[in-house]
Amino acid sequence: MTNIKPTAKNLEDVREMNLSMVIKLLQKMKVCSRAEIAKASGLRQSTITNIINELIECGLVEETGNIEGCKGRRSIGITLKGENFKVLAIRLSRKCFMVGCFDINGKEYDITIRAVNQDQSVEEVMVEMENIASDIMKHTSGTILAIGIAVPGPVILSEERIALVTGKVGWKNIRFRERFQQRFGIPVYIEHDANAGALAEWWFGHNRMERGTHMYVAAGQGIGAGITLDGKVMHGSMGVAGEIGHMSINCNGPRCQCGNRGCLELYASVSAMVKRINDGIDQGGITSLHRDSTVHQIARAMEMGDPLAVQAFDETAEFLGFGLSQMINLYNPDVIVIGDEFTIMGERLLEIIRETIRKYTLSELSDKLEIRFTSFERDPALIGAAALAVEKVLKKPTAILEK
Secondary structure (H helix, E strand, O other): OOOOOOOHHHHHHHHHHHHHHHHHHHHHHOEEOHHHHHHHHOOOHHHHHHHHHHHHHOOOEEEEEEEEOHHHOEEEEEEEOHHHEEEEEEEEOOOEEEEEEEEOOOOEEEEEEEEOOOOOOHHHHHHHHHHHHHHHHHOOOOEEEEEEEEEOOOEEOOOOEEOOOOOOOOHHHOOHHHHHHHHHOOOEEEEEHHHHHHHHHHHHOOOOOOOOEEEEEEEOOOEEEEEEEOOEEOOOOOOOOOOHHHOEOOOOOOEOOOOOEOEOHHHHOHHHHHHHHHHHHHOOOOOOOOOOOOHHHHHHHHHOOOHHHHHHHHHHHHHHHHHHHHHHHHHOOOEEEEEOHHHHHOHHHHHHHHHHHHHHOOHHHHOOOEEEEOOOOOOHHHHHHHHHHHHHHHHOOHHHHOO
């Protein structure tokens, strides 16, 4: 049998994998001993010692004093010093954009939110976004390693552009990665906002799972889903997997801006709920609401028992439950997390979704399925943009050591 000698490339790949694994374990374990890291990773104690020493030298890890380690013995604790290494996160939506700074542990440092007005050109929004990003980077301590961007539409991976943003013209032609990389000179990564939300739940969520199929549903002006299998986003061949908003539920339904008929987001989104209320007002329905009410106004009207608000919401929520039942039959997820604007409707939304899912899925699937709202107070897509950048950085952690 021929002995295969390890090459420099092989050894470097192993080093990258070991570094990445140790950093991720430190993210999860918060404070631990070297022996606990060795046990959890399966690596030799000597290998862990060398890795930790490297990470301490570059400022990514620090010792915390004595802690109770394996078998009750006192050991020197170690923890990630996340504030030294940060990422910039950008979240573009149909109505606003957010720019924020996070460290590699997901801690938030600085967030700026700006409304996107209907009369603003795409170029004006992009320039404002870049200027805010530049200002945050100038006033942030530590090293900015990368930029993550979450956008409100499916991303064609090979072209790194948005395929479609319903209700917004011009965004599909913007090359976000190329533009921001030229401006700031650091790696830039782009992702669909629903996929970003899924990454946020996986990396930084309070109820994060170790393994399994996880679905994050962005239920707002549009509808999208991000699906992760053991923490890896399912993109499909082009990058548009999970685009449930444009899944047709009525082949003879109204025409969607995407060109299809009867798309789910025409029935199950916040925009669809507002349209139902507008139609009801036009038909003389009894309501305290006015045309084009906001989701907050609708929620308040529901609390007061407004009949049109309640009817419009219930119909919209039932359609969302129906759309999700199709995804459950396809993917059999362990958990579905609901995020975005619709979450303001509270427990009533989850009740209708659960009831509808029970009607249209196998009981074996629905009985064991967990459905809940996101645990984040901040927009999960913004946090997910940070998680995207952190995930990419930690795939090549030697870049951190070289900073």
